[in-house]
Amino acid sequence: MKTFLSEVVENILSEHGNISDIIFVLPGKRAGVFLKREIRRRMTQTAFAPQVYSVEEFVQELSGLRLIPNIQLLFEFYGAYQKATPREQQEDFYSFSKWAQMMLQDFNEIDRYLIPPDRIFSHLSSIKELDHWYLSEKKTPLQEQYIQFWKTLDRYYHLLKAELLSAQCGYQGLIYREAIKNIEHYLSHKEGRKHVFIGFNALNNAESAMIQEFLAAGAEVYWDTDKVFMDDPEHDAGLFMRRYRKAWKHYRDNPFKNINTHFSAPKNIEIIGVPGKTGQAMYVHSILSSLKSNGSIAQAAVVLGNEELLNPILNAIPDDIPDVNITGGFPLAYTPMASWFHAFFQLLENETSGKWYYQHVLNLVSHPVSKTLLTHNGRDLASAFIRTIQDNNIVFITREHLEKAFEHMISDTKNGNSVTELLFFSKDTCTVNDIIKKCTDLTLRMKDIYSGKGNQVFLEYLYRFYEIFNQIRFFNEKYHVISIHALTGIYRELLLQETVDFQGEPLEGLQVMGVLESRNLDYETVIITSVNEGDLPSGKSGNSFIPFDIKVAYGLPTYKEKDAIYAYHFYRLLQRAKNVYLLYNTDSGTFDGGEKSRFIQQLTTFRQENHHIRERIAAPRAENLPGPPSPVKKTPALMEAIRELAQAGFSPTSLTNYIRDPLAFYHQTILHIRDEYEVEETIAANTLGTIIHDTLEDLYKPLTGKVLTLAHIEDMQNRANDIVNLKFGQVYRGGDFSRGKNLLSYEVAKQYLKNFLKTEEKRIREGNSIKIVEIESNLKVKVEVPGIPYPVYLKGKVDRVEEINGTLCFIDYKTGKVEQGDVELAQWEDLIADYKYSKAFQLLCYSYMLTRNSPYTLPAEAAIISFKNLQKGFLKFAKKGESRHDKDNAITEETFQYFSEQLHRLISEICNPDMPFTEKEGP
Template sequence: MHSDSFLTQIAERVLKYDTQTLSGLTIILPNKRARVFLIESLRQQLDRRIFLPKIISIDEFITNLSGLRIMDRVELLFFFYEMYVDSTSESELQTFEQFSGWAKTLVQDFNEIDRYLLNPDSIFNYLEAITEIEHWSVEGPQRTHLIENYLVFWKKLPVYYHELYSRLKTLGLGYQGMVYRESVANLEIATEAMKPNDHFLFAGFNALNAAEERIIQHFLAIGCADVFWDIDKSILADAAHDASLFLRRYKNVWPYYSNRTFDWMSDDFSKPKNIRIIGTPKSIGQARVAGNIIEDLHKSGTIGQSEKVAIILGEENLLLPLLHALPNEATPLNITMGYPAKNTPPFILISKLFRLHLNAIARNQDQYVFYYKDVLEILNHPFIEPFVKANDCIDTIIDRNYTFIPHKKLVSMAASPDPVFSLLFDKWDKGPLAVLQRLSSLLTQLKEYLGKDTNAEQISLAMLYSCYKLINQLIVHYCKEGRTENLETLRNIFKETSEMAEISFEGEPLEGLQIMGVLESRLLDFDHIIITSMNEGNFPSGKGGNSFIPYDVKREKGLPTFKEKDAIYSYHFYHLLLRAKNIYLLYNTESEGIDAGEKSRFLTQIEIEKRPKHNLTHEIRFAPIPLIASEIMEIPKSESVMERLREIAEVGFSPSSLTGYIRNPIDFYYRKILRIRETEEVEESIALNTLGTIIHATLENLYKPFLNQLLTTAAIADCQKHVDAEILDQFRLVYKDGEIKKGKNLLAFEVAKRHVGNFLKMELADIENGDEIIIKELEFTCSRELTDPRLPYPIKIGGNVDRIELRNGKLRIVDYKTGKVEAKDMQLEDWTGLAQDTKREKILQVLAYAFMFRDPSQGREIEVGIVSFKNLKSGFMPFTLLRPDVKETVVTDEILQSYQSILVDLLLEILNPEIPFREKV
């Protein structure tokens, strides 16, 4: 046997049939996907025109034999519930939410019983007897009501099975196992209806259930079928090898092989192969490594030629990380696999809508108030944001600082009437059916907006259709039942059923990079193959699997257990390796965590049974990580930057902008050169800078009536009376419509009151101790032009001073700080390095105020300093120059000259075109 692909060999055999046999031939394959590859193999080998034989999947073949239609899983669950309601007394009736918890498992057991043609009554009676024994007591019955109900459940299993079977059959419907049982029952009728030249070719099967075995053996026995297996002879000869577990049994047990040879064994596994076992941390690491491998294959010219390349995902959730990790050159790209619908944007959108409305109802039944985060999540959703003109609404929420938004207010924010906006935010106050109909309309509307030209748009439409289908199944259920459960129950039902929904991606399989799941790879051969998630629990999938039938009962009755499941995975794994030349097996090296597990036993097996021509390597690889997390940013000063700096010099460098440059020149570049503001967000809790703004404005308004007057105790008492009202006004002005009456914001409100109150107490104590205080300015804007021979042009220094006062005849400039500042932070021993030391930036800032106010000081002595609301016990903390024998707090000409020299040096650095803006880390 040569090493052509299995489907190529099938095509060769098919073309050897005579014309009469070919006209009646039906080729039955394990899945639909292989059909396209087989047709392509036939086309490549044909030298004449022929009518293709009929090529179908085993499910289609079985369905045709049975005469029934297989129901969708969600549809079946609702149908089962209708039957359950009819056959259960009202006192014992469970809600759909409770029912679905056990019904999904029970239907799966019905499937297995029927596919393996077992007597259901025998199984259910066995289970009932086991349950009775488990609750039997020597001392007589001591059963609680809960245990009695539990035993009643087991007694009813035969009733549920037969009633469901009967009702479905009457309607021409069935679940998969039932369809298989009916197809076996119809074998004789199907045989009588066959035409003389009808012939069946079963190709590429491995693990057959009892019904499939019965059907294939039946057609083999009457001489109108062939069966072609795909197995390596060395694997088949190994009696302990799981990959050949099923085929060995067929070879030894089927009467057909009592006088025939077991044909179609290859010898491809022993041929030269490069097998690289690669361990890497986490699933994301596997995606990155797979992307690197594909990039290397592209660079070598492998992809794009006749070589076939595939990535097999052992874990379906790895699809999206993999797509992000693939290089841009990886086109065409074809995805063929099932993907959990619950993880897709439409399903996530519906879940967010449930949370939005249920939170609104729970918060206030009468007013229907939305939480701002729920609203923003909806408006920023990728299926909503492009189609709903929501920018004005989002800006309003952020600008007004809404934390909770009444329904009427949200509707009024819409820039113009929009059907999608209404469908999203109109009240859910008319019951579950109305909600479902609204969701169906929403999905229909979104479909109209979506295009279908690009791959991304087609994928989005497939996701949207899956969600639309489920919503409409729920509508049918609610219309039939006329049920009135609350919205919380509806959400749980949606969640339960969405876990059963799956989106099937079907790409163009004949060219490009193929991405598929394990089952989608059946019958297909590739030259280069990457298999991910080679860990226990993923590959093979482990001992999991919900069932009411215990392991020992399954073994006794011939139902598949985890042993058979492992054998199925083993077959698929070795089949993928069979004809591949370059094989990359990726696994997660982490043994702990959500997506972790031990290295797959298949990898150990490959190493142990290494063939002479196998080049096998094992390595631990990490996704490429740069040696430096990020380069230190440097931005040169272009002509436009220099022009912008000149504009700032004319308007005025503020003290805060200068200290901002000292902290990080890049931030200065963003804020002052590019004029980029920080992104505004809703302040759910009051930020420190907002609290500072409120305290500053409160003190300004309290003291304004007393400007240029000698402050008295009566004036302070008047201020104290108005503290609460003034702070409340400032909160409303600055924090706008944010919630301030509870939670952290109420605490912030009380903190602001305490800071202002303590400050006024400090002022009162100073006055009572004899200080004479006259407030000259509040929030005063001042500036001064700085000229120096070293500067290229005069530079304006300007900014706002919080408070200027005369205290005991001395001019004092006060800067309020809501953060904590200590007296030592305002003390200076040496001028050296002042403009580079971020710890002393406050000194640089307050001296700028002294520099700006020097001219209008009218010759008075000046002190500049800080009042820290978190350190009011220190009072006013002036700038202090520490000399050997004295602490100087008055800002003298000498001090200003030293400061001015440092200021000029700093400005020369900022204005120097040769010195780039360099990031500080």
């Protein structure tokens, strides 16, 4: 295919004999590489290569200024801000940087579009005053300061400009403004040299004025557009060039070069909706695979509408495509080191008085990079430290915890700080330079570790981070305004600007690039991803202090012009292509998904006659949904584990767990699979229950065998709070219950006990005789289950046995809410068929164990004390009769006869080798 650059070179060679004297100016550097290739291909005799500039390089030569890095510009602006602002009104650098970046962008636009700065700043301050304070007769100091800020913008601008020009540097807009002043001088020194401007589209006012002056001096301009866009007054792809053709004096008498008719040529356009970013990457894989098999991969390009797709796209490129060139580089912010330093700075920012919040410590220590750093003599100290934090429920990590966990690493350090001293330190005792040095030392430590592993990519990442921290150190030593808060902000700003460049051959193989990198380049097959509203075009953005109306009045670009820029790049990619694949994200659950781009709608609505357009929705192959987990057959090994469990003893809780779900019983009780233990930052319900149970045990255990008196209750009321304190410290290890939700839980525990003891006091005052028989007794009884050839035991721990007015009562404490209906039984079969009756089942289990091993006489009663339902009193087990009012609370031998039948059935089912463990269906 004949590309735009080949057409331009062919035309220039036919008109000019000596191409060495021509100076070419293009929108970007990449197009210059391809231009030189076209010149080399078409030259028939030896000649010196012409000069080829990107427009950025060209205006720097015109102006005599060098482009200043964004971060350095921010510091220079802060210096101007300090000079123009009274000391008592000055913000620190950290606060200043939050709004200064946007202001610098506005300065840049004002200069690029050659707007008189004093006029626009005066206009802007007047509007701000009218917008906010026009009703105020007398303004407050804050209002006065606000208005003064807008009135000072012109002074900020002029001070900054003077500082930069004295240092012979500038930001992009200032360089453009100065370049315009120097054109005449430049041309006088370049007589005999022809300038050719190639492939421009959206020009700012400075570029427009510059190119027109060069045109008047004999330069040439080659535009890359199509008749379809130029003839349609509404088509955004031709918006700027229609303006230039109409407004520029040069085109009143000269032709507008290069209007072609490629867009209306035959094309195959496939529009594919794919869910998700990864889905798009996988679809690109299938397209590339088919192109590879057809041998047309060399003339193909993947253009990323959203550059966040770079990583998934790279992973999706087929392995049999050997030559891939990536333009733009991989953002350093997406590398593993970026996430590690993010965790490091998060830890630093949130350190308080030598203590670190456990979650921030875990984020850093559990990172793969940290695990490499914190390995000593083959021992993974990071994992051991994480387990220590979890086991001891440490919410705030102290220096003592660190010294104990990493004592070997600290003692083995001979030169410099240990790794742990570099990771964990108090920001109150460090200067910014100290912190920067720790960061550079950490990168050097990692370099030493990874150099022996041959991971060149990771070493490249490390080198880039080392450069970033050296830049920050340089700025801090020069400007002396960086605080610790500002340090993290500057680091993140530098990180966003850095990329890891890929090495490749830009002239060969598959090309992967962003939209802007595609300028002036043409391919037979173009695959464009993320063709969604919000990506192509990017949509409205309010990243400016200048209101929309003022932008329109002064000719500054608005979202309309920005949309037109995207439209031009999109349609220019399609102009000469023969096969086009447009992928858009159909996932409406994402910010940039769901709505296809207006460019797609435009292509299909105003369809060209020779365009073959096919639309479809692609979806990943969906495997059949997995059914319920397969039943677990009882192998000989499993039957042996069940036998050991039976002999050790089934607990009431494990049996009710089986009633709820046999498969869960298999996992938890037989395989002993537990959820990963985590730090209990706020007190869990089971922990609160343990504390209350343990407190009641300490209070009532000394009263075993005694009849409760009011004096006993008063004594327990006096001691309860101290015991709760003690139990909280023992059970909630390392946890802080002096504030927040934990303090509320602590108060809840005390209130539960207070309410319970009041209930006990009330029972005594009502004339009840309450004798404490047993407290927290461990039980284990043998159960003779017919058909099971080995011993089976039932075990548990009963909370309390009391004798009230001569009637024995077995009591189980529950800190959760239990209702009377939970312990009332209509049919005995329901005990093992419905988990709803698990509380009744447990009460009967405890009653059964107590009466088998102790000389208790029946009848007796069993009850639950629900601390969340104390007003209902003792919730006694009851067997319902035929009438709904007919209830029997007595537990007799007949009760145990019926209960034993159900217990034997349940245990027989567990021990039956022919009955697998199967997941129980929900209600």
